[in-house]
Amino acid sequence: MQLxxxxxxxxxxxxxxRFGLLCQGGGLMQTGxxxxxxKCFRVCPRVRxxxxxxxxxxxxxxxxxxxxxxxxxxxxxxISVVSYLILAxxxxxxxxxxxxxxxxxxxxxxxxxxxxxxxxxxxxLSSEAFHNYMNAAMVHVNRALKLIIRLFLVEDLxxxxxLAVFMWLMTYVGAVFNGxxxxxxxxxxxxxxxxxxxxxxxxxxxxxxxxxxxxxxIVEKIQAKLPGIAKKKAE
Numbered sequence: 713m714q715l716x717x718x719x720x721x722x723x724x725x726x727x728x729x730r731f732g733l734l735c736q737g738g739g740l741m742q743t744g745x746x747x748x749x750x751k752c753f754r755v756c757p758r759v760r761x762x763x764x765x766x767x768x769x770x771x772x773x774x775x776x777x778x779x780x781x782x783x784x785x786x787x788x789x790x791i792s793v794v795s796y797l798i799l800a801x802x803x804x805x806x807x808x809x810x811x812x813x814x815x816x817x818x819x820x821x822x823x824x825x826x827x828x829x830x831x832x833x834x835x836x837l838s839s840e841a842f843h844n845y846m847n848a849a850m851v852h853v854n855r856a857l858k859l860i861i862r863l864f865l866v867e868d869l870x871x872x873x874x875l876a877v878f879m880w881l882m883t884y885v886g887a888v889f890n891g892x893x894x895x896x897x898x899x900x901x902x903x904x905x906x907x908x909x910x911x912x913x914x915x916x917x918x919x920x921x922x923x924x925x926x927x928x929x930i931v932e933k934i935q936a937k938l939p940g941i942a943k944k945k946a947e
Contacts, residue, residue, distance in 0.1 A: 763902055763906045763907075764907055771903070779896070779900075781797075782892060783896065786893065805827070809826060809827070812826040869938060870931060870935055
């Protein structure tokens with residue numbers, strides 16, 4: 713489903729919005745306002761359908777399972793949670809295996825192993841697939857390394873100051889929440905914000921646009937007062 717917001721202009725499989733170029737395949741290309749040029753963020757269609765609750769049963773299962781796991785990690789150690797999960801899985805598979813064996817013995821049937829269809833599935837990873845995954849991962853690793861060097865060596869003073877302010881705020885967040893709590897909050901936001909935005913996107917776009925304009929104005933004023941920093945031109 714194509715996301716339509718007020719003031720957008722359709723162009724082929726993409727449309728221009730106030731946030732940038734939104735492509736039908738799930739890509740959002742943000743243009744302008746950044747020193748690194750255009751950036752394209754693509755979301756897998758399956759992930760997009762999951763967080764937008766297209767299939768309520770599937771999303772509910774994934775959301776409930778991950779939330780229970782995170783809550784368990786908040787109460788118990790990682791070793792305990794992993795051990796209990798493995799024991800629960802083994803209890804189900806062993807019980808089912810014994811049950812099917814008893815049924816086959818009573819009925820004198822020759823159905824064979826109940827998990828034979830899954831045991832015959834080829835799950836080996838070829839060297840070609842492994843290299844493809846590694847190459848894709850290296851692209852992200854190289855981008856991350858370039859970004860880290862750019863920020864810590866202050867290629868752009870404003871961007872480095874943004875990181876410093878963000879890390880300073882995170883010290884207060886870390887004093888209140890631990891990592892598991894933040895993951896739980898992140899999951900709640902991931903599975904709630906997209907569907908809320910889809911329902912109230914007109915109002916949200918309006919206020920987000922106002923906030924973006926105010927932020928851009930403040931950043932431009934700061935850049936104008938910083939010595940040796942050229943004011944960025946709007947694209």
